[in-house]
Every structure is written in structure tokens, then in C-alpha cells.
Amino acid sequence: MKNIPIWQDLKKSNDYPSLKENIDVDILIIGGGITGCNTFYQFKDDSRKIALVERNKIGSGSSSRSSAKITFLQENIYTKLTNVFGNDKAKLYYRSQKEAINFIYNLVKYENINCDLKKSNSYLYTIDTKNIKKIEREKDILISFGENVTSINNLPNSKNIKAGFYVSDTYVFHPLKYMNSIIEKSVSKNHRVFENTKIIKIEKYDNNFKCYTNTNVINAKYVILALHYPYFLFPYLMPLKCYLEKSFLVCSKVKNTYDFNAINIEKPLNSIRYYKDHILMVSSSSNLALASNSKEMVEMLEKNTNIVNYDYIWSNYDLMTLDNLPLIGFIDDGLILATGYNTWGNSNSMLASLIIKDLIDHKANIYKELFDPKRGFNSQKLINYPLNIFSSAYSFISSKVNKNKTFYHGNPYFTKKDGRSIAIYKDENGTEHIVYNKCPHLKCSLVFNEIEKTWDCPCHGSRFDIDGKCIMGPSNYDIGYK
Ligand SMILES: Cc1cc2nc3c(=O)[nH]c(=O)nc-3n(C[C@H](O)[C@H](O)[C@H](O)COP(=O)(O)OP(=O)(O)OC[C@H]3O[C@@H](n4cnc5c(N)ncnc54)[C@H](O)[C@@H]3O)c2cc1C
Known part of the structure; x- marks a missing residue:
């Protein structure tokens, strides 16, 4: 793996x-x-x-x-935008996505870009009868925009859904x-x-x-x-106008692959697509502030997807805005x-x-x-502004208070040296990797990501390898122990 x-x-x-x-x-x-x-x-x-x-x-x-879909079917975005901004602005967003997708398609053809771009119908579905109305609403809005929408009772790879539909002229690629x-x-x-x-x-x-x-x-x-x-x-x-959302993704070899991509409307999120002989799944997305235990997130993903043997596993963050x-x-x-x-x-x-x-x-x-x-x-x-400020404050404070509680006595373990907090991780060969356990950005305590073997900042998403080299910002500095 x-x-x-x-x-x-x-x-x-x-x-x-x-x-x-x-x-x-x-x-x-x-x-x-x-x-x-x-x-x-x-x-x-x-x-x-x-x-x-x-x-x-x-x-x-x-x-x-990412899961590398190129689609304008983005969960129930048009319902959300219509509710807040009205029909005209929701339609303008829809139009912007269609134009951008068209541009990508033409660019790939015109420039002869080799990126495994493939047409792939996008499905939105629910497995819960309580959400059928939400599916219907999103579908009706898209129809009112002039989109061709096809209702479904099954996904091509599964019968276990309560309602859904798909749209065409959407793609997947190799980013x-x-x-x-x-x-x-x-x-x-x-x-x-x-x-x-x-x-x-x-x-x-x-x-x-x-x-x-x-x-x-x-x-x-x-x-x-x-x-x-x-x-x-x-x-x-x-x-303060945005926050980070974190998810794990897995890729697993499968016997049958399909030319479609899908996402459900409920939590936990389940997003899939295929690439060559692999299925790629995204699950268990969470506000970064609440997503500090990577192992728990992956256990949840395994439960939701029924996949435990995978060839690739990784995490991703994206920046979410308060008004979508x-x-x-x-x-x-x-x-x-x-x-x-x-x-x-x-x-x-x-x-x-x-x-x-x-x-x-x-x-x-x-x-x-x-x-x-x-x-x-x-x-x-x-509505979202106070929630966002609260979750930012929560991640900062909890990073101080709960400092790696779950893993405190395990591998890695934490101790103090010259008044500074350090963390020691022992790899499979028994070699010790020591880092300062504070993010140089705003001094949040770092959390060990057991899945990818990285030190992750629960406040703003900086990431460091086991020897402390910064592999993702906002931090501008390493945390290596010298
Ligand atoms: C789980 C998950 C699945 C997703 N799946 C999809 C999907 O299927 N389809 C889709 O459309 N989107 C998807 N996304 C969203 C998509 O991944 C992001 O929105 C997109 O990649 C953001 O692109 P970007 O160029 O803004 O950021 P990035 O790709 O992060 O690029 C920013 C770059 O800036 C560099 N940088 C940062 N600071 C500095 C600096 N100070 N100096 C120089 N360089 C710097 C970084 O190193 C980085 O390379 C997904 C997101 C998540 C979390």
C-alpha cells in the first residue's frame, strides 16, 4: 500500500x-x-x-x-445557492461551471494534452428515503436551468439507492x-x-x-x-471567511470498472470514480478543526466504503467558503x-x-x-461566521489542551527538552525521528497523522514529514530538531 x-x-x-x-x-x-x-x-x-x-x-x-472529477453536479449546490442568493445567481454559477468545463475540454483537445480525460456521467443519489425530496429539488432546479437530467433507481455498480439522477458532459482526468x-x-x-x-x-x-x-x-x-x-x-x-475541510481518499483495484462518477447527498459523504483498473473513493470529510485523529477517520472510511484493502491512501484539504x-x-x-x-x-x-x-x-x-x-x-x-470563528478558536485551544492525548504514551511519544515540547517517532526500523511539536505558523501543537506518517497542524493545515521538513503551508519553516 x-x-x-x-x-x-x-x-x-x-x-x-x-x-x-x-x-x-x-x-x-x-x-x-x-x-x-x-x-x-x-x-x-x-x-x-x-x-x-x-x-x-x-x-x-x-x-x-483530489478525486479529479470535472463536473458541474456538485452535491446540492444549486439548492444552496438558490436558497441564499436566488435563482438568477444560482443559474449564473451553473453557467460559469459549464463554460469552464467546456473550456477545459476544448483546451485538452486543441493542445493535445495527455491527461486521460474521459467523459463520465455524474450521478447524485441518496440511500436515505428522508433525502429523496432534496434530490428532487436539485434535479428540478437543474431542469429549470435547461439541463438534461436522467432519473435513476440504481447506480451502475449498486442497487442500494433510494433516489438519484445523472447529468452528462462531465469528465474525469489525471490532474x-x-x-x-x-x-x-x-x-x-x-x-x-x-x-x-x-x-x-x-x-x-x-x-x-x-x-x-x-x-x-x-x-x-x-x-x-x-x-x-x-x-x-x-x-x-x-x-475568518473560510475554513479547511479534510478527507481521506483510497484507491483499490477492482475487477469491474465503470465510466461514471457519483456522490451522495447525505453525511457521511461517499464520492466515487474509476481510474483504469482502480476505484477511487472519498469519504468521511470533516472540518479540519475536528479532524485531528486520522486513524479514526480512516476507520470510518473503511466502514462506509467496505474497502479495507487498498493500493493507495492519502488525505486532502480544501478551502471552504461560508457562502459556498x-x-x-x-x-x-x-x-x-x-x-x-x-x-x-x-x-x-x-x-x-x-x-x-x-x-x-x-x-x-x-x-x-x-x-x-x-x-x-x-x-x-x-449564520456560518460565528460557527467558523468558534471552530478556529476550538482547534487552537484544543491543540493546546488535548495535546496528542490519544498517542501521548505510544509511538510517537512526547517530552520536553530545554523547555520546548518535542515529539519522537520510531519508524519500522527502530530509527528515531525527533521534531519540535509546534507549528511555526501560529504555534498550534501538531498532531501525528498515523496514516501518512506526517505531522499535521489542526489549526491551519501545515504539514511536516517525520523529520520536520515542511511539505505543505501555510508554515514557511521546518520543525526539525537540531
Ligand atoms: C477530498 C477532496 C476531493 C476533491 N475532489 C475534487 C474533484 O473531484 N473535483 C474537483 O473539481 N475538485 C476536487 N477537490 C478540490 C480541489 O482539490 C481543490 O479545490 C484544488 O486542487 C485547489 O487548487 P489550487 O490550485 O487552489 O491549490 P493547490 O493545488 O494546493 O495549489 C497551491 C500551490 O501553491 C503553492 N504555494 C503555497 N504557498 C506558496 C508560497 N508562499 N510560495 C510559492 N508557492 C506556494 C503550494 O505548494 C501549492 O502547490 C477535492 C478536494 C478534496 C479535499
């Missing part, structure tokens, strides 16, 4: 250099996930100077850890192959990509930005924050944010790239207002 996403089990991918000089560009894209890659592609034929910087490798973040390929097609002398290059500070001066790495400075007219979690945007209250709409647009003159995709980043990142291109080119865009990250409060946000 491998503790990596099936998508990262690739034999070959291109390497790009790290930044070793100061540079001036027109547009700097920070983050080489699917948002950064799609945005870089939008400027492929542009004469302006562009740089994309990625703190690790292209596609190493959330985008290569890392996609990102690697569009970067390869877009890179040029004036459009450069730097890996292992982390931005640690952004300063505004006159109408430009100075973006600092540990060793160099990038001067840019426009900066696009495609870095998934905009933890440092505190003046814009971003950390992504955050895409200017947060300051020249500073653009794109995130908050509520676990539907493949269509929304393409949408973001299209909006960003129009914003920078001073062109009108019909979706600009809907996704404006500076948009005001609405009833949904007002």
Missing part, C-alpha cells in the same frame, strides 16, 4: 529551476496548483513578462490529491498529467516557471509589488495569489486572489483563470461580481 495519491505515482515529470536572481515581471503567479497552471496557460500568447513560482513542485498541492502538460506547453523565454521557490513576504510600493523569497526579490505589476490558503490576508479577514461561492478577483489594486472552491476546484480554477485574464486585460466579465472576494455578508455567511 502506498501513502501517496495515485496521481503522484508518476514515473516522470519535468523539473524547473529555483529562482536565483532578482527579476522584474508584469505578472507574478504564486502557486503552481491547478489555479496557477490554468492562469499561466491563459497568458501563453501574451507579450508581457510572466513568472510562476511554486514552493515545492508543480502540482504537488491539493490539486494532485498531475494535466498540470505538467499545460505548463510544458506554456513555458517560454518570457514566461518562466520556478520550482522550490517560496514567497515569504509581499510588499506594495507605488503601484507595484515586491515579492520576497529567502534570497531574491521579484518586482511585479500584478500578483496572483493562487496558493490555496491565503492565511496571511488577515487585513482582508480571509482566514469561490473567492476570485481583486483584493487590492494589482493583487488578485483565487481560492475557496469548496472541493470543486477543477472547474472553478479554470473559471478563475478566465476571470483573472479579463480583469488584467480590463475586459468586462459577467462573473466578476458573483465571485468578488470583497463581497459583503449575506444570511448564509451570517
Whole structure:
């Protein structure tokens, strides 16, 4: 069994250099996930100077850890949006997703992108008679938008459902192959990509930005924050407008595979798709603040999916917004944010790239207002806002109080050295790996992820390997014990 996403089990991918000089560009894209890659592609034929910087490798973040569906059927999103924003805005969101999906399909064909893109009908279903009405409502809204919807009594692989429907013109793909390929097609002398290059500070001066790495400075007219979690945007209250949701995913070889993908409407979530001879399942999603025991989450996943023998297991986080709409647009003159995709980043990142291109080119865009990250409060946000503040505070306080209670005397074990809290993990060979047990970001106590053998921050999602190397932000620092 491998503790990596099936998508990262690739034999070959291109390497790009790290930044070793100061540079001036027109547009700097920070983050080489699917948002950064799609945005870089939008400027492929542009004469302006562009740089994309990625703190690790292209596609190493959330985008290569997803279930990689490209669909506009996103649980009961249209019911939620209709209830809060009304029919017109819900329809505008639907339209934005359809356009983005169409764009991806055409791009893959036009650029001959090798990413295993396949048509795959998307199913929404329930196994609980209490939820039949919810299914009917979502279906009716989609029909009112003009969508072709087919009702079902069974899933292609199961008879155990109470109601459901499917839509067509949706896809599945291999996200890392996609990102690697569009970067390869877009890179040029004036459009450069730097890996292992982390931005640690952004300063505004006159109408430009100075973006600092540990060793160099990038001067840019426009900066696009495609870095998934905009933890440092505190003046814009971003950390309070969103929260992280965590899930485990498993992949298992199966005899029969099918060309469909499905998701249920109830909790626990059960999302599936197939890839080659594997079934991929997502289950047991939870607010990060409440998801500190990875082992328990996986036990729950095994119970829900009836799968105990898998070839791959990994976790993923996504940024959820309080009103179910992504955050895409200017947060300051020249500073653009794109995130908050509520676990539907493949269509929304393409949408973001299209909006960003129009914003920078001073062109009108019909979706600009809907996704404006500076948009005001609405009833949904007002309900969720206190809950979010509570869960952030809860994760911080419980990380101090319950400090790894469950594993305190086991492996790893925790102790103090020179007044500082350290954790010692003994691997299968008996080698000890020692780390400081505090996240350098905001000093939350770290929790050991027994499944992936990483140190995870329950507050803001930073992750560290067993020797303390930071493998996922927001932390800018390692926790290694020296
Ligand atoms: C369980 C699960 C299943 C999902 N399944 C689907 C699905 O089937 N379909 C779908 O559409 N969406 C899905 N998603 C959502 C999707 O994975 C995300 O929305 C999407 O990948 C976010 O892309 P991104 O580019 O914003 O972030 P990322 O892919 O995380 O990219 C951000 C990049 O920025 C880099 N970075 C961060 N800080 C810095 C810095 N300071 N300097 C330089 N670089 C930096 C990071 O290293 C990272 O590579 C799923 C999410 C979860 C949790």
C-alpha cells in the first residue's frame, strides 16, 4: 500500500529551476496548483513578462490529491445557492461551471494534452428515503436551468439507492498529467516557471509589488495569489471567511470498472470514480478543526466504503467558503486572489483563470461580481461566521489542551527538552525521528497523522514529514530538531 495519491505515482515529470536572481515581471503567479497552471496557460500568447513560482513542485498541492472529477453536479449546490442568493445567481454559477468545463475540454483537445480525460456521467443519489425530496429539488432546479437530467433507481455498480439522477458532459482526468502538460506547453523565454521557490513576504510600493523569497526579490505589476490558503490576508479577514475541510481518499483495484462518477447527498459523504483498473473513493470529510485523529477517520472510511484493502491512501484539504461561492478577483489594486472552491476546484480554477485574464486585460466579465472576494455578508455567511470563528478558536485551544492525548504514551511519544515540547517517532526500523511539536505558523501543537506518517497542524493545515521538513503551508519553516 502506498501513502501517496495515485496521481503522484508518476514515473516522470519535468523539473524547473529555483529562482536565483532578482527579476522584474508584469505578472507574478504564486502557486503552481491547478489555479496557477490554468492562469499561466491563459497568458501563453501574451507579450508581457510572466513568472510562476511554486514552493515545492508543480502540482504537488491539493490539486494532485483530489478525486479529479470535472463536473458541474456538485452535491446540492444549486439548492444552496438558490436558497441564499436566488435563482438568477444560482443559474449564473451553473453557467460559469459549464463554460469552464467546456473550456477545459476544448483546451485538452486543441493542445493535445495527455491527461486521460474521459467523459463520465455524474450521478447524485441518496440511500436515505428522508433525502429523496432534496434530490428532487436539485434535479428540478437543474431542469429549470435547461439541463438534461436522467432519473435513476440504481447506480451502475449498486442497487442500494433510494433516489438519484445523472447529468452528462462531465469528465474525469489525471490532474498531475494535466498540470505538467499545460505548463510544458506554456513555458517560454518570457514566461518562466520556478520550482522550490517560496514567497515569504509581499510588499506594495507605488503601484507595484515586491515579492520576497529567502534570497531574491521579484518586482511585479500584478500578483496572483493562487496558493490555496491565503492565511496571511488577515487585513482582508480571509482566514475568518473560510475554513479547511479534510478527507481521506483510497484507491483499490477492482475487477469491474465503470465510466461514471457519483456522490451522495447525505453525511457521511461517499464520492466515487474509476481510474483504469482502480476505484477511487472519498469519504468521511470533516472540518479540519475536528479532524485531528486520522486513524479514526480512516476507520470510518473503511466502514462506509467496505474497502479495507487498498493500493493507495492519502488525505486532502480544501478551502471552504461560508457562502459556498469561490473567492476570485481583486483584493487590492494589482493583487488578485483565487481560492475557496469548496472541493470543486477543477472547474472553478479554470473559471478563475478566465476571470483573472479579463480583469488584467480590463475586459468586462459577467462573473466578476458573483465571485468578488470583497463581497459583503449575506444570511448564509451570517449564520456560518460565528460557527467558523468558534471552530478556529476550538482547534487552537484544543491543540493546546488535548495535546496528542490519544498517542501521548505510544509511538510517537512526547517530552520536553530545554523547555520546548518535542515529539519522537520510531519508524519500522527502530530509527528515531525527533521534531519540535509546534507549528511555526501560529504555534498550534501538531498532531501525528498515523496514516501518512506526517505531522499535521489542526489549526491551519501545515504539514511536516517525520523529520520536520515542511511539505505543505501555510508554515514557511521546518520543525526539525537540531
Ligand atoms: C477530498 C477532496 C476531493 C476533491 N475532489 C475534487 C474533484 O473531484 N473535483 C474537483 O473539481 N475538485 C476536487 N477537490 C478540490 C480541489 O482539490 C481543490 O479545490 C484544488 O486542487 C485547489 O487548487 P489550487 O490550485 O487552489 O491549490 P493547490 O493545488 O494546493 O495549489 C497551491 C500551490 O501553491 C503553492 N504555494 C503555497 N504557498 C506558496 C508560497 N508562499 N510560495 C510559492 N508557492 C506556494 C503550494 O505548494 C501549492 O502547490 C477535492 C478536494 C478534496 C479535499
